[in-house]
Amino acid sequence: MTLPIDLAILTLVVISGIGALAVKDLLGASIVFSAYSFLMCLAWASMGAVDVAFTEAAVGAGVSTVFCVAAVFHTTRRTKD
Amino acid sequence: MNDLLPLIADKYNYWIYIVLMMLGLYAMIGKNNLVKKIIGMNIFQTSIILFYVSIAYKKGGTLPIIMGDAHGGGHAAVHAADYINPLPHCLMLTAIVVSVATLGVALALAIKIYRQYGTLEEDDINHQIRMQAGQ
Numbered sequence: 001m002t003l004p005i006d007l008a009i010l011t012l013v014v015i016s017g018i019g020a021l022a023v024k025d026l027l028g029a030s031i032v033f034s035a036y037s038f039l040m041c042l043a044w045a046s047m048g049a050v051d052v053a054f055t056e057a058a059v060g061a062g063v064s065t066v067f068c069v070a071a072v073f074h075t076t077r078r079t080k081d
Numbered sequence: 082m083n084d085l086l087p088l089i090a091d092k093y094n095y096w097i098y099i100v101l102m103m104l105g106l107y108a109m110i111g112k113n114n115l116v117k118k119i120i121g122m123n124i125f126q127t128s129i130i131l132f133y134v135s136i137a138y139k140k141g142g143t144l145p146i147i148m149g150d151a152h153g154g155g156h157a158a159v160h161a162a163d164y165i166n167p168l169p170h171c172l173m174l175t176a177i178v179v180s181v182a183t184l185g186v187a188l189a190l191a192i193k194i195y196r197q198y199g200t201l202e203e204d205d206i207n208h209q210i211r212m213q214a215g216q
Contacts, residue, residue, distance in 0.1 A: 010097045010131075017101060017124050021108050026116050026201075033120050040127050048144055048165040049134045052173050059181045064123065067181075071116065071188040075195040079114040080202055 009043045026077050030068035037061040094135035101128035115191045115201045119184065126180040130173045137166040145170070 016039055020032040037060035045053040089096075101124060108121020145167035147159060191201065198206050 007093055010094070014097060014100055014104075017104055020120055020124070021104065021112065021117060026114070029117065029120060033123070036124070037127070040131070043131070044134055047134050047138045048142065049137065049170045049173070050144060052130070052134060052170050052177065055174055055177050059177055060127070063181055064184055067185055067188055068116070068120075071192055074192050075116075075201055079117065081113045081117065 006043055006046045009039060009046060013039045013043060024079060024081070026072045026075075026079050027069065029079075030065060030072055033068065034061055034065035037064060094131070094138075098128050098132045098135065101125075101131065104128075113203050115194065115203065116188075118203075119187045119191065122187065123180060123184055126176065126183075130176055130180075133169040133173050133176075137169040139165050 013036060016032055016036040020029050020036055023029045023032055037056060041053045041056040041061060044050075044056060105121045105123075105125030105128060108124065109118050112118050112121060139162075142163060142165040145164045194206065195201055198209050200206060200209075
């Protein structure tokens with residue numbers, strides 16, 4: 001039995017999603033969330049949705065991360081959960 | 082039993098979609114920090130996009146670009162069954178743009194709340210609001 005590549009990528013997506021919510025530092029959470037977006041973009045490229053993968057790589061992994069990091073620098077890094 | 086197990090295992094996209102959706106819902110309800118709630122909202126949105134892209138996928142299908150040579154290959158008969166369905170992709174392209182717009186507005190509101198109350202924790206903000214109302 002061969003392991004399908006999108007199952008492997010989607011497992012990494014779930015792991016990084018849990019990580020983004022578990023990290024006790026908002027800057028770290030932003031960066032792990034950027035990794036989540038990029039892995040999701042790889043999953044869509046493997047499922048044949050190349051245009052969605054394009055947009056997600058530019059908008060999700062790029063602009064969202066810049067927004068999150070900018071918001072964290074304007075507020076605080078500390079979090080209780 | 083013999084044909085039920087492959088039926089569940091073959092649809093792993095949808096199981097992972099459910100896991101991601103519940104993860105985002107938990108973060109929106111259970112987390113205390115506003116930025117963590119916003120990240121949970123974005124995970125929720127990407128899980129729905131994953132659902133639509135999984136609907137469009139066909140095993141053995143190719144990308145939705147017409148195959149053929151450079152000289153009028155488009156005149157050949159197009160079999161829709163050979164191509165991955167491009168309609169959900171178009172819908173989800175719009176959803177990605179909407180999701181980054183909601184992310185920007187939510188983070189701007191979080192920054193305004195931080196300037197007003199000096200914290201991003203929801204219980205501290207509720208406590209301060211209750212103190213102000215009690216005076």
